Amino acid sequence: MLGEFDPRLDGPAPTHSREALIERLKAVLPPDGLLTAREALRVYECDGLAAYRSLPGLVALPRQTGEIVALLKICRELKVPVVARGAGTGLSGGALPFPGCVLLSLSRLDKILELDPIARTARVQPGVRNLAVSEAAAPFGLFYAPDPSSQAACSIGGNVAENAGGVHCLKYGLTVNNIAAMQIVTLEGEVMELGGAALDAPGFDLMALMTGSEGLLAIVTEVTLRLLPDPEHARVLMACFADVAAAGTAVARIIAAGIVPAGLEMMDHLAMQAAEKYCAAGYPPKARAVLLCELDGEAKDVAAELKRIAEICRAAGAIKTRLSKDEAERQRIWAGRKGAFPAMGRMAPDYYCIDGTIPRGRLAEVLGDIAALSIEHGLPVANVFHAGDGNLHPLILYDARREGEIERAERLGAAILERCVAVGGTITGEHGVGREKINQMCVQFSRDELQAFADIKAAFDPDGLLNPGKAVPTLARCAEFGAMHVHRGGLKFAELDRL
Amino acid sequence: MPNSTGSETGALLAEVLEAARRRQGLVIRGAGSKSFYGRRTSGRVLEMRGHTGVIAYEPGEMVITARSGTSLAETEALLAAHGQRLAFEPPDFGQGGTIGGMVATGLSGPARPFAGAVRDSVLGARIMDGHGRILRFGGQVFKNVAGFDGFRLMAGAMGSLGILLDLSLRVSPIPPVERAVALEGPWSAARARLDTLLGLPLALSGAMHDGERLHLRLSGSERAVATAATRIGGEEAPLSLWQDLRHHRLPLFAAARLWRLSIPRTAEVEGLTGPRLIDWAGGQIWIDAAEPAEAVRAAARAAGGAATLFHGAVDGENAFEPLPIALMALHRRLKLALDPAWVFNRGRLYEGL
Numbered sequence: 101m102l103g104e105f106d107p108r109l110d111g112p113a114p115t116h117s118r119e120a121l122i123e124r125l126k127a128v129l130p131p132d133g134l135l136t137a138r139e140a141l142r143v144y145e146c147d148g149l150a151a152y153r154s155l156p157g158l159v160a161l162p163r164q165t166g167e168i169v170a171l172l173k174i175c176r177e178l179k180v181p182v183v184a185r186g187a188g189t190g191l192s193g194g195a196l197p198f199p200g201c202v203l204l205s206l207s208r209l210d211k212i213l214e215l216d217p218i219a220r221t222a223r224v225q226p227g228v229r230n231l232a233v234s235e236a237a238a239p240f241g242l243f244y245a246p247d248p249s250s251q252a253a254c255s256i257g258g259n260v261a262e263n264a265g266g267v268h269c270l271k272y273g274l275t276v277n278n279i280a281a282m283q284i285v286t287l288e289g290e291v292m293e294l295g296g297a298a299l300d301a302p303g304f305d306l307m308a309l310m311t312g313s314e315g316l317l318a319i320v321t322e323v324t325l326r327l328l329p330d331p332e333h334a335r336v337l338m339a340c341f342a343d344v345a346a347a348g349t350a351v352a353r354i355i356a357a358g359i360v361p362a363g364l365e366m367m368d369h370l371a372m373q374a375a376e377k378y379c380a381a382g383y384p385p386k387a388r389a390v391l392l393c394e395l396d397g398e399a400k401d402v403a404a405e406l407k408r409i410a411e412i413c414r415a416a417g418a419i420k421t422r423l424s425k426d427e428a429e430r431q432r433i434w435a436g437r438k439g440a441f442p443a444m445g446r447m448a449p450d451y452y453c454i455d456g457t458i459p460r461g462r463l464a465e466v467l468g469d470i471a472a473l474s475i476e477h478g479l480p481v482a483n484v485f486h487a488g489d490g491n492l493h494p495l496i497l498y499d500a501r502r503e504g505e506i507e508r509a510e511r512l513g514a515a516i517l518e519r520c521v522a523v524g525g526t527i528t529g530e531h532g533v534g535r536e537k538i539n540q541m542c543v544q545f546s547r548d549e550l551q552a553f554a555d556i557k558a559a560f561d562p563d564g565l566l567n568p569g570k571a572v573p574t575l576a577r578c579a580e581f582g583a584m585h586v587h588r589g590g591l592k593f594a595e596l597d598r599l
Numbered sequence: 600m601p602n603s604t605g606s607e608t609g610a611l612l613a614e615v616l617e618a619a620r621r622r623q624g625l626v627i628r629g630a631g632s633k634s635f636y637g638r639r640t641s642g643r644v645l646e647m648r649g650h651t652g653v654i655a656y657e658p659g660e661m662v663i664t665a666r667s668g669t670s671l672a673e674t675e676a677l678l679a680a681h682g683q684r685l686a687f688e689p690p691d692f693g694q695g696g697t698i699g700g701m702v703a704t705g706l707s708g709p710a711r712p713f714a715g716a717v718r719d720s721v722l723g724a725r726i727m728d729g730h731g732r733i734l735r736f737g738g739q740v741f742k743n744v745a746g747f748d749g750f751r752l753m754a755g756a757m758g759s760l761g762i763l764l765d766l767s768l769r770v771s772p773i774p775p776v777e778r779a780v781a782l783e784g785p786w787s788a789a790r791a792r793l794d795t796l797l798g799l800p801l802a803l804s805g806a807m808h809d810g811e812r813l814h815l816r817l818s819g820s821e822r823a824v825a826t827a828a829t830r831i832g833g834e835e836a837p838l839s840l841w842q843d844l845r846h847h848r849l850p851l852f853a854a855a856r857l858w859r860l861s862i863p864r865t866a867e868v869e870g871l872t873g874p875r876l877i878d879w880a881g882g883q884i885w886i887d888a889a890e891p892a893e894a895v896r897a898a899a900r901a902a903g904g905a906a907t908l909f910h911g912a913v914d915g916e917n918a919f920e921p922l923p924i925a926l927m928a929l930h931r932r933l934k935l936a937l938d939p940a941w942v943f944n945r946g947r948l949y950e951g952l
Contacts, residue, residue, distance in 0.1 A: 218794050219865045241798060263744050274742065276751070277719050290925040297863035298904040299711055299882045300755070302920040303948070304930055305718055308751035312744045329800045356659035358682055358772035397800070398823045405820075457740045459660050491742045529742035537745070544745055548732040552937065556747050559932035572746070 102510075102535050103152035105199055109577040110569030114200040116178040118157060124178070125160060125202070128170035133208075135159040144203050147188045147195040148250070151452070151506060152535055156183065156197035163208045165283070165291065165321045172319065173289040175202055181565050182287075184315040186226060186258030189250040191453055192534025194261065194314050198568050204319065206257050212236050213322070219297065220327040221280055226257025226320050230264075233325060242327040245272035248530070249441065260320050263312030265530040267363040270488040271396075272328065274530075276311040283322035284310060287561050297324065309556075314532050315567040317560040331396035334362065336430050337406045338422045339413035340387035344368055344483075346417035347389035348464035351487045353412050354393065355460060359405060363394040364488030368467070370447070371440045371482040371495070378443035381436030384420050391418075391487065392437055394430075440484040441495075447482070448497035452509045456520030457529035460490045469519050470494055477512040479505070491529035492520070518543050533571045541571075542578035550575060607650060608733070611762060614645060616731050619940035627758040627944055629668055629697030633704050635910045637757050637918050640947040645762065647699055654765060655739070658683060661770050662722060662739045667699025667763040674698055678770055686714035686771040688845050699763045705755025708845040709805040709816070712864070712879045714771070718754035723767035726753065728760070729938030739767045758944040759952055760937045774818040777804070779841060782813045782833035786877060789813035793880050794865075801827040805841055806880035816841050844878065851876050854887035856911030858895050862904030871898050885909075896920060919948060 107113050125134055135141060136158045145153045157180070162168050175182050184204045185195040197203050209225035212232065216222075217240035222233055230251040233244040247266035248254055254264070260282065265274045272278070281295035295307040310317060341347040347366055354364065367375065369388045375381050383390055393409055395402045410421045424430035444451045458466050467483060470492075474481040485493040494516055498509040517527040517540045527533070527540040541550065553572040557564070573581075618625045624642025628634070650668035658681040665674060671691045678684050688708025689701045702724070707716045723737030726749075736749030753763060782789070786808050793806055793813075802823040805816030815831060816838070817824045843849050851857070851874055860868060864881040871894070875886040888895045892908065899906035905920035912918045922930065927949070934941070934952050946952065 216865070217798065219863060220797065263748075265742055269742070273715070273719065276748070277715055286925075286929070288925075290929075292923070292926050292929070296904065297866070298861040299864075299879060300705075300716065300861050302905045302907070303922050303926065304756055304760075304933060305705075305751055305754060306926075306929070308718055308748055308754075312748055317747075329798055331800050352659050355661060360772065398820070398826055401820045401822050404822075457742045459657075459662075459740060461657060461659055486742070489742045490740055524738070525740055526738055526743040526745045528745045529740070530744060532744050533746075541745065546735075548730075549734050549736075549746070552728065552732060552734050552749070553747050555936035556749070556933065559929065559936045 102193070102538065103154060103196070105154065105569050109574060109580060111564055111574065114157070114180050116180050121174070121178055121180060121202075122158065124174045125158070125171060128174065129160055129162060129167055133161045133163070133167070135161070144185065144188070144197060144205070147185070147190045147193060149191050149193040149196070149534070149536055151500070152193045152196050154197050154199060156203035157200040159203045159205055161205050161208050165285065168204070168285050168319055168321055169289045169291060171202070171204065172285055172287050175565060176287045176289070176563065179563060179565065181568050183567050184257070184261070184319055186255035186261070187229065187253050189254040190258060190262060190534060191455070191531040192528065192536040194532050194534035194567070194570055196535045206255070209321065217242060221297065221324050222327060223322065223324045224256055225322060226255060226260070228256050230254050230256060230259055237327050241330050243330055244325050245269070245278050245328055246275045249438070256323050256325070257320050260311055260323055261313065261315050262530065262532040265486070265491070267365065267486065270364060270486070271360050271362045276308055278326050279307065279311065279323055280326050281324035282307055282310060282320055284318040284320055286318045287565060295324070312532070314534065314571040316557050316571050317566065331362070333399040333402050334394060334396040334430065335402050335406060336392055336394040336424045336433050337409055338433050339391045339393070339410065339418040340384055340420040341389045341391070341417055342386055342419050344389040344467045345464035347391050348467060350391055350413045350416035350418065351463060352460050353416060354409055355488065357408070357412060359409065361393050361488055362396045363392070364486070365392045365437050366390070366483070366485055366487035367437065367440055368483040370480060371484040374443035374447050374482065375436040375440045377446060378439040379435045381433070386419060392433060437484070444482060444495055444497065448480070449499045449501065450497070452496040452498065452513055453531075454492065454494045454496065454513045454516050455528050455531040456517050456525055457489065457491045458520050458523050458525035460487070462523045463487065463490065466492070466519060466523060470516055473512060473515050473519070477508055477515070479509055479512055481512070486529070489529070490525065514540060535570055538570065538573045538577065539581045541573050542581050547575060547578070550578065608727070608764065611645070611727060612731050614643070615727060615729065615762070615942060618643065618942045619729055619731070622940055623942070624945040625942050627762055629700040630670070630695040632692040632694040632696040633700050636704055637947040638912065638916070638950065639914050640944050642945060647697065647762070648695070650764065653677065660739070662767055663770055664723075664739060664765055664767040665698060666765050668697050670695045671698055671701055672696070679773065682773050683770040684773050685720060685768065687711060687717050687720055688714070689717060690846050692847065698766055698768070702754050702763060702766055703756065703758045709807060709841055709878055712806070712882060713804050716754070718751045720769045721750050721754050721766065722769050724750040724753050724763055725765040726761035726763055729940055729942045733764070734761070737767065741769060757948040759934060759948050761943060774804070776819065776821045776824045777838055778817045778824050778828060779836040779838045780815050780817070780828060780831055780833040781836040782815070782831070783811065784813065790881060796831065797880060799830070801830060803827065807844060808877040810875070814840060849876065851885055851887060854911070856887065857909045858886045858888050859907045859909040860884040860886065860899045860902070860904060861907070862899060862902040866902040866904065868898050868902045871895060892916070917949070922949070
């Protein structure tokens with residue numbers, strides 16, 4: 101079970117004296133900045149992936165960069181692991197505490213430091229909520245483009261750690277494409293400025309390396325975000341299909357036609373049923389897949405392009421198309437998509453959200469494979485996903501109270517991810533590897549590649565103290581995982597000793 | 600068809616291992632069309648020009664994967680035949696400039712503020728590092744957060760972290776309509792105008808000031824371009840200017856010592872004299888400065904940016920802005936992580952790197 105850390109596979113357990121650490125940290129943190137009582141630590145035992153739980157040694161809640169500098173210096177000296185946490189909404193267990201660690205919560209660094217409407221940038225602390233940036237920018241006719249579904253709660257620091265995407269990233273890019281600068285603190289306590297207000301900065305692009313590094317390299321203490329002008333107009337087209345393959349074909353044809361939608365989302369039958377019950381979206385009874393395609397821009401252009409897309413959908417076999425006539429209808433159509441996740445709660449007591457990406461041309465094929473795997477493992481799978489960029493979110497429905505179901509769900513999830521890798525995709529499009537997909541990293545990457553990741557990490561963190569047991573597996577872990585797992589017809593880590 | 604084989608990669612590997620064993624430098628060379636860029640480096644030349652060929656290109660996926668020695672011109676011709684292009688408009692200095700050199704130098708063209716930089720379009724890279732390891736970073740899909748993004752790190756690293764073998768690049772549709780307009784007036788007036796225009800959702804794809812006129816390029820649908828043109832006014836201008844700007848064919852680029860200043864768009868560079876051209880809506884200044892290097896660098900720093908001696912550096916002279924000590928130390932540790940014997944493009948980016 102990945103909820104537990106194994107010193108042989110994840111790195112050594114810390115040996116410091118907890119009392120001594122508390123004394124040292126008390127001296128550098130504000131009086132209310134350190135939690136040590138067991139009940140207080142409970143709150144931090146998991147992130148959005150609640151199946152995995154583990155108690156931290158203690159929780160630090162700094163308010164200033166200077167306090168983080170002092171904390172990291174102490175942790176480095178005493179060899180204490182540090183796990184950074186933003187809003188705790190991550191879905192891959194990236195903020196799962198390592199036993200005995202200092203859980204570094206950045207939630208109190210929550211200020212928008214500067215918003216410059218002329219430069220179109222916002223300089224923010226890592227604990228600022230994603231949506232708060234667009235809200236602050238709205239009076240100037242600007243917005244911050246990356247919009248993960250959790251945007252009302254998730255923080256910018258977490259977005260940077262995961263390189264978060266969202267519904268609109270097909271057109272506007274991921275977090276890495278929408279940031280200008282960041283301030284980081286290394287484990288040595290060095291404060292560094294990466295990137296800048298100019299469009300490029302000298303040296304290696306460490307800002308890009310930091311983005312998506314899941315708290316393994318350094319702590320992000322400030323981020324400068326790029327803001328975009330609000331589009332003049334946005335409309336959405338809903339197209340219903342009698343089968344998933346036809347919807348997949350429509351996606352490939354829309355993109356091949358040179359259209360870059362602001363969002364292109366798909367739901368399969370099970371997800372539609374859940375959404376229908378939740379918000380009466382009005383899907384026709386014969387529909388087995390629905391496509392939502394949003395365009396933004398000049399009003400007449402949007403109308404003309406959506407007409408073209410509707411034709412592409414009908415040629416691909418759409419049985420019904422509906423175009424939003426006004427903003428209220430656009431919101432109603434999206435409500436079905438946005439409600440799909442919460443609606444799953446009515447379909448099953450628990451669900452497990454998978455996050456693979458595949459080339460768009462393989463959509464229909466992989467959705468068929470997922471259906472077959474779902475039958476094989478005896479658990480239903482609903483699909484709600486970002487079709488435009490091939491980012492799948494199969495939701496495995498299960499009941500944790502039933503003996504063995506959670507393990508079955510994990511195995512089914514792993515099988516789906518391995519299928520994604522096999523068709524040239526990846527095990528994670530936007531949720532991150534975290535703790536959850538650490539074993540699948542051994543499938544996607546070779547021994548040399550994992551060692552290179554470890555070498556890059558060591559350039560920042562030679563003692564392996566930042567977020568151990570996450571994102572990059574040790575070779576020992578892959579050897580053990582590989583012993584059970586045959587890759588491309590042979591053992592991938594056969595040359596390593598089994599532990 | 601790709602004409603590079605496993606044995607060719609094998610030959611590269613033998614060269615790298617031998618150089619590492621003897622602690623000798625290797626100079627990675629594509630077409631050599633950008634060999635003027637960066638500090639001078641010496642060592643045995645590793646020719647990449649034979650490592651050519653498109654490995655995969657499916658227009659519907661909006662991704663092309665090709666060997667690093669593939670020429671940029673051929674790549675762009677192939678994309679254009681399918682109505683696609685590289686959004687960041689890399690300069691091509693002729694002589695068969697390669698996509699490997701394009702990524703290694705990380706140079707983007709006039710569309711940079713509107714369409715992103717080279718690194719925004721790199722989706723994956725297969726490299727050979729100084730250990731002789733063949734590493735695949737990233738992949739062919741846009742959304743991919745597995746592993747560190749080593750591929751983006753390669754953009755602008757000047758070949759100092761490894762040999763680029765294959766690259767996967769995100770491509771974009773060619774906009775249906777492009778138009779160029781020009782407005783008379785000094786930079787101060789142009790800047791104020793840009794402050795307003797950039798805050799609106801207009802189909803802008805270029806903003807350059809040549810000292811007398813503000814040149815704007817519009818790209819998009821017919822209607823979006825027409826709307827923008829009406830909003831902007833000015834007079835119609837030839838689009839060819841933008842190609843000349845992109846490929847550095849304007850007279851200023853022939854200067855013996857040409858500086859490139861990358862500064863915040865809203866900042867002003869003070870105290871420098873000499874012919875100049877302001878691109879990237881104010882964010883990039885090309886200048887044939889009369890002042891000595893230290894004064895140029897100081898002026899760029901004062902504006903909150905950095906200066907690069909784009910060409911004309913003498914032996915041993917820094918081309919790029921020196922880094923703060925701690926940041927430079929981190930650069931060295933990263934270099935050693937991937938190139939422990941200090942083999943690749945020694946000192947091309949910085950002395951000691």
